[in-house]
Amino acid sequence: MAKKNNKNHQQLRVVIVGHVDHGKSTLIGRLLYDTDSLPDGKLEELEKASKRRGEEIEWSFVLDAFQAERDQAVTIDTTQIWFNTDAREYVIIDAPGHREFLKNMISGAAAADAAVLVVDAAEGVKEQTKRHAYMLHLLGLTQVAVVVNKMDLIGYDEQKFEAVSKDIKKYLGSIGLTPAFIVPISARNGDMIANRNDELAWYKGKNLIEVLDSFEISSPYTVHPLRFPVQDVYRFDNKKRIIVGRIETGVLNTGDELVFSPTNEKAIVTGIETWPKDEQRVSAKAGEVIGITLDQPIFVERGHIAAHKDTLPMLSNVFRANIFWLSHKPLKVGNTYTVRYGTSEARVTVQSIDNVIDTQDLGQEGAAHEVHRNEVAEITLRAKDLIPVDPYTDNMRTGRVVMYEGYDIAGGGAINMQGYPDQRTSGKPKSENIYAVSYLVDSDMRANRNGHYGGIFWFTGLSGAGKSTLAMAVEKELFDRGLNPYVLDGDNVRYGLNSDLGFSPEDRTENIRRVGEVAALQADSGLIVLTAFISPYQADRDRARKCKPQGFHEIYIKADVATCERRDPKGLYKKARKGEIKEFTGIDSPYESPVNPELVVDTETNDIETCVGQVVDYIIEHVKVEQSSRDPSETREKTFAIQ
Amino acid sequence: MHNYLDDLEAQSIYIIREAYNRIHPLGMLWSIGKDSTAMLWLVRKAFFGKVPFPLILLDTGMEMDEVYAFRDKLTEDWDLPVINHMCPPEEEMDQTLPPATRAAMRKTEGLKTLLKEHQYKGIICGIRRDEQGLRAKERVFSPRANDGSWDFKDQPAEFWDQYKTETPEGAHMRVHPILHWTEVDIWRYMQRENIPICDLYFARDGKRYRSLGEKNITFPVDSTASNIEEIIAELETTKTSERAGRTMDKETEDSFEKLRTQGYM
Numbered sequence: 001m002a003k004k005n006n007k008n009h010q011q012l013r014v015v016i017v018g019h020v021d022h023g024k025s026t027l028i029g030r031l032l033y034d035t036d037s038l039p040d041g042k043l044e045e046l047e048k049a050s051k052r053r054g055e056e057i058e059w060s061f062v063l064d065a066f067q068a069e070r071d072q073a074v075t076i077d078t079t080q081i082w083f084n085t086d087a088r089e090y091v092i093i094d095a096p097g098h099r100e101f102l103k104n105m106i107s108g109a110a111a112a113d114a115a116v117l118v119v120d121a122a123e124g125v126k127e128q129t130k131r132h133a134y135m136l137h138l139l140g141l142t143q144v145a146v147v148v149n150k151m152d153l154i155g156y157d158e159q160k161f162e163a164v165s166k167d168i169k170k171y172l173g174s175i176g177l178t179p180a181f182i183v184p185i186s187a188r189n190g191d192m193i194a195n196r197n198d199e200l201a202w203y204k205g206k207n208l209i210e211v212l213d214s215f216e217i218s219s220p221y222t223v224h225p226l227r228f229p230v231q232d233v234y235r236f237d238n239k240k241r242i243i244v245g246r247i248e249t250g251v252l253n254t255g256d257e258l259v260f261s262p263t264n265e266k267a268i269v270t271g272i273e274t275w276p277k278d279e280q281r282v283s284a285k286a287g288e289v290i291g292i293t294l295d296q297p298i299f300v301e302r303g304h305i306a307a308h309k310d311t312l313p314m315l316s317n318v319f320r321a322n323i324f325w326l327s328h329k330p331l332k333v334g335n336t337y338t339v340r341y342g343t344s345e346a347r348v349t350v351q352s353i354d355n356v357i358d359t360q361d362l363g364q365e366g367a368a369h370e371v372h373r374n375e376v377a378e379i380t381l382r383a384k385d386l387i388p389v390d391p392y393t394d395n396m397r398t399g400r401v402v403m404y405e406g407y408d409i410a411g412g413g414a415i416n417m418q419g420y421p422d423q424r425t426s427g428k429p430k431s432e433n434i435y436a437v438s439y440l441v442d443s444d445m446r447a448n449r450n451g452h453y454g455g456i457f458w459f460t461g462l463s464g465a466g467k468s469t470l471a472m473a474v475e476k477e478l479f480d481r482g483l484n485p486y487v488l489d490g491d492n493v494r495y496g497l498n499s500d501l502g503f504s505p506e507d508r509t510e511n512i513r514r515v516g517e518v519a520a521l522q523a524d525s526g527l528i529v530l531t532a533f534i535s536p537y538q539a540d541r542d543r544a545r546k547c548k549p550q551g552f553h554e555i556y557i558k559a560d561v562a563t564c565e566r567r568d569p570k571g572l573y574k575k576a577r578k579g580e581i582k583e584f585t586g587i588d589s590p591y592e593s594p595v596n597p598e599l600v601v602d603t604e605t606n607d608i609e610t611c612v613g614q615v616v617d618y619i620i621e622h623v624k625v626e627q628s629s630r631d632p633s634e635t636r637e638k639t640f641a642i643q
Numbered sequence: 644m645h646n647y648l649d650d651l652e653a654q655s656i657y658i659i660r661e662a663y664n665r666i667h668p669l670g671m672l673w674s675i676g677k678d679s680t681a682m683l684w685l686v687r688k689a690f691f692g693k694v695p696f697p698l699i700l701l702d703t704g705m706e707m708d709e710v711y712a713f714r715d716k717l718t719e720d721w722d723l724p725v726i727n728h729m730c731p732p733e734e735e736m737d738q739t740l741p742p743a744t745r746a747a748m749r750k751t752e753g754l755k756t757l758l759k760e761h762q763y764k765g766i767i768c769g770i771r772r773d774e775q776g777l778r779a780k781e782r783v784f785s786p787r788a789n790d791g792s793w794d795f796k797d798q799p800a801e802f803w804d805q806y807k808t809e810t811p812e813g814a815h816m817r818v819h820p821i822l823h824w825t826e827v828d829i830w831r832y833m834q835r836e837n838i839p840i841c842d843l844y845f846a847r848d849g850k851r852y853r854s855l856g857e858k859n860i861t862f863p864v865d866s867t868a869s870n871i872e873e874i875i876a877e878l879e880t881t882k883t884s885e886r887a888g889r890t891m892d893k894e895t896e897d898s899f900e901k902l903r904t905q906g907y908m
């Protein structure tokens with residue numbers, strides 16, 4: 001194909017989308033013709049083929065390469081074609097408009113710099129117009145032009161054009177897209193594509209070519225923090241170990257200290273390897289595919305992500321994603337999928353489907369159990385181990401995942417970490433040389449004296465679910481029966497021990513970490529510790545459990561948001577709804593129901609007395625000292641009433 | 644200095660490394676032409692001078708003498724792991740096909756016997772989207788049944804550099820690392836990197852080969868371009884399509900479609 005000899009041959013990638021039959025393929029054929037980019041013989045071929053079918057020239061045949069496409073006059077798969085204007089070179093991606101071909105549209109549009117949305121002037125905004133526009137938005141495309149095509153069918157009427165334009169702008173606006181331009185054209189006649197014409201004299205804006213020339217090629221993300229996902233590790237012919245990959249964002253220099261996630265291993269870059277050899281190479285930036293050597297033989301493998309120590313990705317075993325779903329089989333709560341992002345891969349389970357969005361009317365259809373093909377949804381995914389993640393809003397390259405079902409790509413979407421803490425730093429001693437001393441008094445000895453073992457009874461649930469009320473009542477009851485209980489309550493702890501903490505995800509995690517440690521110490525000393533904290537994250541509760549694995553009991557105080565909001569004892573839900581409190585659990589911050597609690601206490605359906613009884617019975621059952629295990633030498637026997 | 648060729652190169656190396664990491668066993672078709680030779684260069688870059696999988700020539704015995712000579716020279720100079728795989732004879736081809744298409748079918752059949760013999764799960768192949776309308780619809784990782792058939796109506800989704808990399812029993816993956824390059828990109832890269840090339844591409848007596856195929860079905864086009872610079876200049880102005888010198892594409896409107904859906908490269 002002809003190429004003009006302009007200095008920089010960098011191409012702008014434009015995807016053409018829109019409802020089926022609104023004229024995408026025609027527009028592209030005509031664009032090639034009008035810019036004199038059709039190969040020799042193509043025009044004659046078109047004329048011949050069109051005549052054989054007894055029609056006037058069908059410009060769409062330029063692109064529709066399959067016989068089936070030409071026979072049925074529909075584009076089956078995404079196709080690409082090159083052309084150039086005086087200003088620069090272009091790759092055009094033609095994405096078919098049928099509902100079932102969303103997969104192909106995304107395959108084409110995901111790599112585009114800009115998009116042209118084709119809308120039939122007579123038909124106006126249709127189902128696919130909306131769906132495609134929404135996908136452009138989801139894919140992060142911001143340079144969007146609209147062409148109102150087939151102006152010839154509405155007599156090049158300005159009023160009608162304005163009406164259609166208004167409609168489109170309204171929808172695009174509602175999803176946060178602002179079209180850079182709206183151009184009236186007739187693809188078949190070549191009006192306002194490369195030329196201007198009399199019928200459209202009332203239109204003073206840019207023609208389509210001028211619009212395209214005004215778009216910018218996306219530039220690499222060099223100003224972002226470094227993300228270097230390891231693609232592979234080579235050691236050919238027993239020579240030095242080379243770690244290869246592409247720098248997704250940021251800049252890497254020799255001499256930099258890299259921290260690899262999720263392992264936290266550190267090493268210094270000793271060289272950037274190239275072939276043929278280039279000793280001058282000491283730096284590499286976003287978009288470059290490189291190999292590096294390190295000063296340490298640390299463990300590194302595909303999927304690890306290298307970054308600088310002050311700008312590390314988050315580590316989490318749970319994340320939310322705004323996804324589109326392409327598979328014929330619905331995505332379901334409880335299903336397990338493989339996600340890939342960069343070169344990393346993880347198995348994840350769908351914890352919840354938080355919202356399904358109708359791309360037609362943008363209706364929030366709310367929580368659901370399934371997401372179907374071609375639907376868009378917000379979901380929460382949980383991995384077994386901690387994985388490095390970036391929120392999409394921080395990093396568009398690494399903050400997106402592709403979901404696999406078996407061998408096939410089934411969906412994809414943007415990562416959203418709002419309300420989730422970074423789990424990287426929690427719970428590791430900062431200083432070295434710490435050695436635990438061992439006690440001469442063990443837990444059996446304490447139990448014999450106290451008449452019961454110590455333990456942690458960890459209440460979790462929404463604000464207003466009844467944690468504090470129950471904890472206090474249970475404490476009183478246990479105390480009256482001669483046991484030694486003590487309640488650690490959320491608000492109380494925040495006055496002292498945790499007065500330096502707020503409600504950000506990180507602070508919530510630290511709050512729970514400290515409570516977990518204190519509770520463990522108290523339980524070790526023989527107390528029955530009852531904790532009453534929302535503790536919304538499973539990961540935090542799991543960490544608390546690790547403080548005292550043998551005596552930890554997770555008790556789910558169960559009441560749904562609606563119920564708690566109705567109770568609203570402290571008026572907090574009301575404030576949260578008004579936006580006066582931010583990051584309120586259950587409203588704009590997640591609550592993760594326990595995956596495997598030891599006890600569930602349903603406060604929606606049971607009265608307080610019943611609930612207290614249930615918990616008291618459970619606790620006594622789990623702290624009691626068995627007769628046989630009691631030390632006979634113990635003289636001062638203490639007993640308590642077991643009903 | 645940063646140049647658009649660096650972007651093309653980076654993308655290709657990423658794909659090649661991805662294939663090498665995820666697909667075993669893997670082989671690469673090397674037709675000795677400009678595209679697969681440029682790709683071979685990219686492979687050497689990807690693996691720091693090494694070629695860690697076999698390079699396969701689907702040999703019909705009908706390549707031009709210069710092509711064989713060039714293969715032998717490069718194999719020796721670069722110490723390449725080359726497999727020369729003979730294609731089945733023309734008599735065994737479907738006789739209803741037009742003659743040139745029938746000749747091209749030999750490569751398709753040769754590929755099938757190759758897959759059977761070596762059990763490759765992945766074949767790297769140097770096609771480009773700009774060559775032909777059907778190739779424009781290709782995926783970077785394109786699954787094929789082992790009889791070679793291509794289900795173009797249901798191709799896998801492919802975005803954000805994530806690919807479908809596994810294929811079930813009885814199927815293999817075609818990997819296309821230079822799909823996004825154009826003909827003139829290849830030449831500009833050849834020139835910049837100083838990659839050796841078979842001199843049939845340079846004009847002699849007013850004619851040169853723009854694309855290399857078998858003797859009996861490929862013909863030189865009119866040209867005076869006798870070095871890479873002149874070829875680039877020629878391509879920047881020409882409007883003749885690259886495969887103009889190949890007869891099989893033109894025999895019937897749809898011969899190429901038929902070839903490709905049956906397994907041609």
Ligand SMILES: Nc1nc2c(ncn2[C@@H]2O[C@H](COP(=O)(O)OP(=O)(O)O)[C@@H](O)[C@H]2O)c(=O)[nH]1
Nearest residue numbers: 020021022023024025026060149150186187188
């Ligand atoms: N009257 C008129 N018809 C057009 C115009 N553009 C496209 N068409 C016709 O609309 C039909 C669908 O066009 P096509 O390009 O295949 O639509 P696609 O499905 O969006 O690719 C074809 O019959 C075209 O000839 C136009 O500007 N004016």
Ligand SMILES: [Mg+2]
Nearest residue numbers: 024025074075
């Ligand atoms: Mg079309």
